[in-house]
Amino acid sequence: MSSQTLRLLICSSRKISSGKFKVVEVGARDGLQNEKRIIPAADKIELINRLSKSGLSTVEATSFVSPKWVPQMADHKEIMSKITQFPGVSYPVLVPNAAGLKNALATGNVKEIAVFGAASEGFSKKNVNSSVEESLTKLEAVTKEAIENGLMVRGYVSCVIGCPYDGNTEPKVVAQITERLLKAGCYEVSLGDTIGVGSAGSVRKMLDAVLSVAPREKLAVHMHDTYGQALANVLVAIEKGIRVADSSIAGLGGCPYAKGATGNLATEDLVYMLHGLGFDTGIDLTCLVSISEWICTKMERQNASRVASAIIANKTKAQAA
Numbered sequence: 552m553s554s555q556t557l558r559l560l561i562c563s564s565r566k567i568s569s570g571k572f573k574v575v576e577v578g579a580r581d582g583l584q585n586e587k588r589i590i591p592a593a594d595k596i597e598l599i600n601r602l603s604k605s606g607l608s609t610v611e612a613t614s615f616v617s618p619k620w621v622p623q624m625a626d627h628k629e630i631m632s633k634i635t636q637f638p639g640v641s642y643p644v645l646v647p648n649a650a651g652l653k654n655a656l657a658t659g660n661v662k663e664i665a666v667f668g669a670a671s672e673g674f675s676k677k678n679v680n681s682s683v684e685e686s687l688t689k690l691e692a693v694t695k696e697a698i699e700n701g702l703m704v705r706g707y708v709s710c711v712i713g714c715p716y717d718g719n720t721e722p723k724v725v726a727q728i729t730e731r732l733l734k735a736g737c738y739e740v741s742l743g744d745t746i747g748v749g750s751a752g753s754v755r756k757m758l759d760a761v762l763s764v765a766p767r768e769k770l771a772v773h774m775h776d777t778y779g780q781a782l783a784n785v786l787v788a789i790e791k792g793i794r795v796a797d798s799s800i801a802g803l804g805g806c807p808y809a810k811g812a813t814g815n816l817a818t819e820d821l822v823y824m825l826h827g828l829g830f831d832t833g834i835d836l837t838c839l840v841s842i843s844e845w846i847c848t849k850m851e852r853q854n855a856s857r858v859a860s861a862i863i864a865n866k867t868k869a870q871a872a
């Protein structure tokens with residue numbers, strides 16, 4: 552790290568006063584939705600139950616999307632009927648339309664949903680087969696109906712920095728869509744850098760535009776780590792007063808309709824940084840790392856979390872000594 556980068560980080564962390572920070576774990580949904588091999592429902596249920604015991608207060612569980620579009624999430628009904636819902640933990644599920652809401656409500660176990668829109672036409676068409684405007688109209692109706700049924704609704708905006716089909720995204724478009732989702736009744740909007748192309752400069756510009764129309768308490772960030780910038784981007788959001796970030800255990804994931812995008816920021820890396828800054832997340836990092844090791848062994852994949860990899864390597868060395 553250069554001395555200039557180090558000075559910048561020290562300066563920005565001085566401005567950050569510690570306090571509570573909410574981590575939204577999206578591994579069981581965003582993390583698994585793009586896996587080619589179908590993960591058995593029993594493994595997903597065990598993952599969600601283990602994550603629920605780590606101190607996380609939100610564990611996104613699954614998606615009530617079309618099984619033809621995302622086969623990995625076809626077991627949504629089984630997941631919602633078999634997970635243990637721990638007190639103090641919420642289990643949002645993604646819902647794209649009225650059919651998804653109907654199916655989610657029919658389980659009797661869904662208390663929170665997440666609706667998702669995009670700031671780019673190309674991605675919206677590929678992801679939900681609708682233009683941005685058509686999709687927002689559907690999401691507004693779904694949000695209204697969900698709230699009438701007593702559910703909490705979170706909103707997502709995808710492609711807040713760039714789109715795999717349309718290129719760079721205008722910050723003012725992200726601001727307009729965020730405003731629409733908040734007006735529709737979403738209690739919070741998560742800003743997704745779906746393909747992980749953002750860096751501190753572009754994320755700062757995007758957040759400045761969004762913060763001109765929405766209070767920081769209603770915002771979260773959802774960073775993918777394709778270019779290794781996700782932690783720096785969350786730090787920019789923290790500087791701006793945002794206190795909620797999404798992440799995925801072991802850095803699993805990526806959207807099936809965003810080719811080339813890697814996983815989300817790893818939860819272990821995020822929590823390590825937040826604890827280093829003095830934030831209270833309520834999360835036990837040792838517990839997270841053991842879940843991370845378990846899921847990577849189960850899925851026979853390399854751990855994308857630098858923090859988990861370092862802690863596991865140290866443990867292995869200590870055991871061998």
Ligand SMILES: CC(C)(COP(=O)([O-])OP(=O)([O-])OC[C@H]1O[C@@H](n2cnc3c(N)ncnc32)[C@H](O)[C@@H]1OP(=O)([O-])[O-])[C@@H](O)C(=O)NCCC(=O)NCCSC(=O)C[C@@](C)(O)CC(=O)[O-]
Pocket residue numbers: 581584614615616617618620621645647648650651652654667678679680707708709710743744745773805806807808
């Ligand atoms: C939105 C649709 C359904 C439109 O898909 P469509 O084909 O236009 O839908 P349709 O209304 O024309 O219906 C076609 C068929 O699908 C059925 N159908 C229709 N809706 C549902 C439903 N909810 N559940 C189950 N079945 C459904 C419907 O009943 C019908 O069945 P058929 O008559 O052919 O047998 C489709 O495009 C879809 O499911 N897309 C979801 C894609 C997705 O899940 N992407 C990943 C999540 S977003 C993401 O990862 C980004 C995020 C959130 O993490 C943030 C970030 O990183 O940016």
